[in-house]
Amino acid sequence: MTRPTRPLDAVLSALSPTFGDRLSTAQALRDQHVAAESWLPPAPPDAVVMARSTDEVAQVLRLCHAHGVPVVPFGAGSSIEGQVNAPQGGISLDLSGMDRVLAVHPEDMDCTVQCGVTRQRLNEDLRASGLFFPVDLGAHASLGGMASTRASGTTTVRYGSMRELVLGLTVVLPDGRIVRTGGRARKSAAGYDLTHLFVGAEGTLGVITELTLRLAGIPEAASTLMCSFDDIGAATAAVVTALQFGLCLNRIELADAVQMAAINAYGGSTLPEAPTLWIELAGSAATVAHDGATLHGLLEGAGAARIERAKDAGAAAALWRIRHSALYAARALRPGIKGMSTDVCVPISALPACIEGIRAVVERTAIKAPLIGHVGDGNFHMVLLFDAEDPAETAEASRINAALIELALSLGGTSTGEHGVGLGKKAYMAAEHGPALDLMRDLKRCIDPANIMNPGKIFDL
Amino acid sequence: MTRPTRPLDAVLSALSPTFGDRLSTAQALRDQHVAAESWLPPAPPDAVVMARSTDEVAQVLRLCHAHGVPVVPFGAGSSIEGQVNAPQGGISLDLSGMDRVLAVHPEDMDCTVQCGVTRQRLNEDLRASGLFFPVDLGAHASLGGMASTRASGTTTVRYGSMRELVLGLTVVLPDGRIVRTGGRARKSAAGYDLTHLFVGAEGTLGVITELTLRLAGIPEAASTLMCSFDDIGAATAAVVTALQFGLCLNRIELADAVQMAAINAYGGSTLPEAPTLWIELAGSAATVAHDGATLHGLLEGAGAARIERAKDAGAAAALWRIRHSALYAARALRPGIKGMSTDVCVPISALPACIEGIRAVVERTAIKAPLIGHVGDGNFHMVLLFDAEDPAETAEASRINAALIELALSLGGTSTGEHGVGLGKKAYMAAEHGPALDLMRDLKRCIDPANIMNPGKIFDL
Numbered sequence: 001m002t003r004p005t006r007p008l009d010a011v012l013s014a015l016s017p018t019f020g021d022r023l024s025t026a027q028a029l030r031d032q033h034v035a036a037e038s039w040l041p042p043a044p045p046d047a048v049v050m051a052r053s054t055d056e057v058a059q060v061l062r063l064c065h066a067h068g069v070p071v072v073p074f075g076a077g078s079s080i081e082g083q084v085n086a087p088q089g090g091i092s093l094d095l096s097g098m099d100r101v102l103a104v105h106p107e108d109m110d111c112t113v114q115c116g117v118t119r120q121r122l123n124e125d126l127r128a129s130g131l132f133f134p135v136d137l138g139a140h141a142s143l144g145g146m147a148s149t150r151a152s153g154t155t156t157v158r159y160g161s162m163r164e165l166v167l168g169l170t171v172v173l174p175d176g177r178i179v180r181t182g183g184r185a186r187k188s189a190a191g192y193d194l195t196h197l198f199v200g201a202e203g204t205l206g207v208i209t210e211l212t213l214r215l216a217g218i219p220e221a222a223s224t225l226m227c228s229f230d231d232i233g234a235a236t237a238a239v240v241t242a243l244q245f246g247l248c249l250n251r252i253e254l255a256d257a258v259q260m261a262a263i264n265a266y267g268g269s270t271l272p273e274a275p276t277l278w279i280e281l282a283g284s285a286a287t288v289a290h291d292g293a294t295l296h297g298l299l300e301g302a303g304a305a306r307i308e309r310a311k312d313a314g315a316a317a318a319l320w321r322i323r324h325s326a327l328y329a330a331r332a333l334r335p336g337i338k339g340m341s342t343d344v345c346v347p348i349s350a351l352p353a354c355i356e357g358i359r360a361v362v363e364r365t366a367i368k369a370p371l372i373g374h375v376g377d378g379n380f381h382m383v384l385l386f387d388a389e390d391p392a393e394t395a396e397a398s399r400i401n402a403a404l405i406e407l408a409l410s411l412g413g414t415s416t417g418e419h420g421v422g423l424g425k426k427a428y429m430a431a432e433h434g435p436a437l438d439l440m441r442d443l444k445r446c447i448d449p450a451n452i453m454n455p456g457k458i459f460d461l
Numbered sequence: 462m463t464r465p466t467r468p469l470d471a472v473l474s475a476l477s478p479t480f481g482d483r484l485s486t487a488q489a490l491r492d493q494h495v496a497a498e499s500w501l502p503p504a505p506p507d508a509v510v511m512a513r514s515t516d517e518v519a520q521v522l523r524l525c526h527a528h529g530v531p532v533v534p535f536g537a538g539s540s541i542e543g544q545v546n547a548p549q550g551g552i553s554l555d556l557s558g559m560d561r562v563l564a565v566h567p568e569d570m571d572c573t574v575q576c577g578v579t580r581q582r583l584n585e586d587l588r589a590s591g592l593f594f595p596v597d598l599g600a601h602a603s604l605g606g607m608a609s610t611r612a613s614g615t616t617t618v619r620y621g622s623m624r625e626l627v628l629g630l631t632v633v634l635p636d637g638r639i640v641r642t643g644g645r646a647r648k649s650a651a652g653y654d655l656t657h658l659f660v661g662a663e664g665t666l667g668v669i670t671e672l673t674l675r676l677a678g679i680p681e682a683a684s685t686l687m688c689s690f691d692d693i694g695a696a697t698a699a700v701v702t703a704l705q706f707g708l709c710l711n712r713i714e715l716a717d718a719v720q721m722a723a724i725n726a727y728g729g730s731t732l733p734e735a736p737t738l739w740i741e742l743a744g745s746a747a748t749v750a751h752d753g754a755t756l757h758g759l760l761e762g763a764g765a766a767r768i769e770r771a772k773d774a775g776a777a778a779a780l781w782r783i784r785h786s787a788l789y790a791a792r793a794l795r796p797g798i799k800g801m802s803t804d805v806c807v808p809i810s811a812l813p814a815c816i817e818g819i820r821a822v823v824e825r826t827a828i829k830a831p832l833i834g835h836v837g838d839g840n841f842h843m844v845l846l847f848d849a850e851d852p853a854e855t856a857e858a859s860r861i862n863a864a865l866i867e868l869a870l871s872l873g874g875t876s877t878g879e880h881g882v883g884l885g886k887k888a889y890m891a892a893e894h895g896p897a898l899d900l901m902r903d904l905k906r907c908i909d910p911a912n913i914m915n916p917g918k919i920f921d922l
Contacts, residue, residue, distance in 0.1 A: 108809055185807055187875075189613075190893055193658065196656075417646065419650060446907035
């Protein structure tokens with residue numbers, strides 16, 4: 001009598017002829033296929049399979065579906081809520097080799113890419129076309145992963161997030177069926193919007209293998225300024241007016257006083273340790289000049305101090321370098337500590353109440369928590385600098401995050417603007433969605449009855 | 462022994478105490494609850510129930526779910542593919558009484574309305590705020606219906622369609638559960654995108670009772686021009702360049718030579734009977750002036766003839782009156798005939814091939830078919846003027862529509878840009894979606910296992 005084969009072993013031996021050395025159970029490789037950017041503990045898979053085509057993905061899913069083996073899609077591994085961890089074991093399906101730009105249509109301002117293409121790589125490919133893909137998040141992320149977590153970036157205030165920029169998908173369903181959703185038409189009223197069902201599903205409903213994306217024309221001109229305010233409310237009010245005026249706003253970023261102090265400490269600068277905005281305008285040279293003058297007046301009227309308008313591209317880059325130093329400056333407040341990044345998003349009018357409310361909570365603790373925000377979208381991050389080895393600090397950071405999410409929900413907001421749910425925010429989904437969470441579960445059971453696709457992410461069944 | 466009660470009668474008697482004279486089986490009322498704007502034959506319901514609240518909608522759906530009685534949501538009745546017909550009988554759920562604007566948040570540029578509010582009514586309410594809701598389709602439509610058919614309009618090239626502008630919904634599911642999807646935050650990565658599942662579902666997955674919508678600031682200035690071209694390809698090429706330049710385009714409409722001849726005949730004008738564009742720019746006065754000059758040069762370079770730029774708002778309105786006369790002018794070519802409006806949408810680079818291809822097909826028939834288009838989106842309508850009483854003409858019009866859809870799909874497009882599927886385009890869904898159509902059916906069975914919600918629309922089970 002032979003010992004019964006484990007489901008995983010059955011899948012791996014069936015895959016072996018196709019995948020050869022692109023299938024591995026080596027510990028070192030498994031240890032690389034975890035959510036390394038996350039504050040959550042890593043959870044490696046039992047095996048790693050590297051797919052090169054939609055058909056190969058379908059082969060993996062068919063087998064895993066038949067044998068009940070979990071599959072965790074893996075792009076660049078940059079997600080920060082544990083989305084690519086494998087707490088239930090199974091296969092990490094590494095899609096980074098699916099990295100071809102399949103088509104670029106400059107006249108239609110769209111392109112089709114494989115899921116493993118990174119946004120940086122796509123923009124390098126597009127350089128000669130005068131077009132670019134405008135979701136510019138901080139991480140070196142794959143476009144499939146960005147779609148799966150409904151990612152956004154600093155230019156989302158102008159161009160939208162992955163939600164607005166994905167026109168169509170190729171998706172492998174959990175049972176191995178291959179479907180194409182959406183298409184290249186700018187709009188369609190032909191049946192259910194399957195594209196948006198998979199954007200943001202974090203790989204729990206299938207694997208996105210190809211994406212058709214909207215592109216944008218590179219603006220002729222841009223202009224950056226940086227200014228500070230006495231309080232967050234005044235900064236927000238200025239942004240609201242600029243948005244209502246329809247100025248050609250491209251980026252509107254905010255740092256709070258704690259973050260600015262961290263930046264000064266980190267960079268040796270003497271910037272005002274007060275709420276600070278970075279604003280970029282972009283468009284035709286004439287529009288940028290005109291809107292720049294309007295914006296300047298509007299900021300002065302709103303009480304902005306020390307408005308520094310970059311005179312040229314080099315000066316603008318220097319201002320943005322200050323903004324981009326924020327995360328490093330935050331972490332330098334407590335060397336060796338990674339921190340947990342919060343991610344609430346609220347209606348912009350509620351930003352002051354949300355930020356001031358959580359600041360009051362943080363100040364009653366010993367946790368340092370610099371804040372940066374995509375203020376045009378109402379989304380901000382606090383880096384909670386706690387020692388993950390210290391249970392008391394870990395509990396305190398979790399209490400702050402929970403208080404922040406409760407506050408944001410009470411203000412009409414969401415627990416996560418752009419990082420997704422993964423393992424880290426599951427606990428808040430019932431409060432955020434109410435009965436709609438049951439509908440999400442119904443959809444999951446309908447599409448993935450064997451619960452093989454990234455099981456345990458977003459919600460438990 | 463009493464005769465068993467019909468399911469419909471059981472539902473109606475249970476509803477009667479709540480609805481009183483807002484429940485009726487009078488023939489005259491039933492005959493008003495049909496798709497009167499459609500080329501399809503009307504199919505009245507067995508009864509009409511007028512709901513005033515989400516809870517009332519839930520009560521109707523719970524009972525209909527229990528008894529297996531079809532429910533057809535009815536807003537303003539303006540859909541044109543038979544969406545509000547009741548070919549399987551049942552209840553027409555009239556939502557026009559749910560017409561309250563529940564909240565307007567000028568700072569956040571959003572509002573929440575009940576589903577029966579029309580877009581005209583909302584814009585009247587918003588007038589003092591400096592904001593407006595930018596989906597401006599031709600019909601006097603309800604916002605719930607517009608979301609359900611994923612409607613768009615002439616300004617969609619700038620602001621997006623209902624797909625981009627609905628932030629959140631209250632939906633009554635087929636079993637009477639009430640869920641809230643999305644919210645007021647500008648973006649969210651918190652779980653499945655349920656909002657987009659219901660936008661475009663044509664009432665087959667539940668009833669949208671409330672909508673949270675994005676608003677836009679009314680632009681400071683606008684400028685309109687009209688010009689003609691020797692051929693569609695030259696007109697399209699000019700539009701592509703203008704889009705790539707990122708000009709502040711607000712509307713880009715096209716009429717073909719046949720349509721322009723119809724306009725001349727209808728209005729006694731002597732406009733060039735050649736492909737004609739109407740273009741509106743909107744933004745700050747400075748931007749409009751600057752982009753207007755750029756556009757003018759660009760159109761001249763593209764071979765535009767007789768560029769007529771409106772000198773003031775009155776002149777602009779006169780140019781737009783010509784555009785808005787198109788449907789009346791088309792129908793005047795054959796008095797007493799309503800016609801069938803096609804609705805394909807293709808990548809903009811494929812517009813010339815699509816239009817020239819179908820024009821060649823039409824010219825081999827006796828059917829007149831003037832064409833107008835939202836060229837910035839790649840979407841156009843031909844009004845096929847056929848006599849619905851004449852089987853041969855009806856068959857010919859259907860053949861033209863089928864040929865057009867086949868051509869559009871082969872060019873990467875969709876059968877419907879903005880009218881939806883309803884009963885009229887069901888036959889084309891398999892060709893458009895392939896295996897994804899089975900996934901739509903799976904979702905329908907999951908959410909509406911008793912198949913009570915607008916049964917037989919979009920696809921058959």
